[in-house]
Amino acid sequence: MRTEFHADLDEVRALLVAMADEVRAAMRRATAALLNADAGVAEGVVTGDAAVNQLHKEVEEKVYALLARQAPVASDLRLVVTALHIAADFERMGDLAKHVAKTALRRHPVRAVPDDLVTVIRDMADVADRIAGKISQVMANPDATLAAELETDDDAMDELHKGLFVVLLGAAWKHGVESAIDGALLGRFYERFADHAVNAGHHMFFLVTGETMQTT
């Protein structure tokens, strides 16, 4: 029974890692579509979100099956329910990648990101990608160093987000209202994506180790 529970939980974890990889790749493609004003790539991200939602359903079905067959209690039960939280975070991350792609599409063939914002948007995308990449890392090697890294990454994202607004609201801004709104919304999408990824990272740590992630 105990072994069966762990085998089932391993399957859930494997599905979650597949979801993490999927939404990370989606955000990478969305960023490329955004910075290159590439409608084809952007459309691929929008339609590709169905695969993330499908994985979400699979996680839920597997969790239902596990709960019904094993009826875990106490800490085991918490582990299983944590998987649902992680899956919900990943689904939201997929949605946010889709929002970025749709922003690219709405302004196409014009690039939605004016020159003045390329660096900060690229930096935000890089941090988001780095954080999302740590989900798989938590699976392979869950240690306290990662927890500290996630906090540093999250701080870096907050700084970039503030820096974005300094550019948008600066006297030198010459790209008008529409580009400023797009810039603000894009900033929010990356910031939210990272936020969900940090949450998922913490939950994943618990799912792998059964312990709450603590910074050193």
Place this chain on the structure above:
Amino acid sequence: MRTEFHADLDEVRALLVAMADEVRAAMRRATAALLNADAGVAEGVVTGDAAVNQLHKEVEEKVYALLARQAPVASDLRLVVTALHIAADFERMGDLAKHVAKTALRRHPVRAVPDDLVTVIRDMADVADRIAGKISQVMANPDATLAAELETDDDAMDELHKGLFVVLLGAAWKHGVESAIDGALLGRFYERFADHAVNAGHHMFFLVTGETMQTT
């Protein structure tokens, strides 16, 4: 056993309705703070979000207890897990009310919403409030009419959201970039709040009736 399960489920439902009422009231206060540039009320919303998070924890604890004690299977299990989805939607709605309140605070003592946007923001707030109010209604009287109403309300929100952008991007806009960004973000907060409320409404219908909400 069966009766005990239903008694437990009733308790979960009651907590969820308390959460729904709490986040609805929070968004009302946030809107008042926003339109009156009232920092005191806005701060109350920000600090008050802790109560929503506390209710969220209580729902989770009750669900854990229920799962552990009753080990429900099949459709009963789905009902219980649905409660977690609803609670997560409500928690996000509380966060969005907090975002609106923080926008009011950031621009205080200036009102974050210029005259040209007051009507559309008030209309969006009204629709959001109407949708959130239907959660309690679903509990008292779950019928197919409500499902159709939720769709109509959601369409109304989408139209208002589009109308907001027409104003922001119109040639007559004279309130500068910062107000435009605030307007766009506020629009998104109300639209997201309504979206989570519609989701929660559908889930709540399932939690009360055991059936998926269908439009007539």
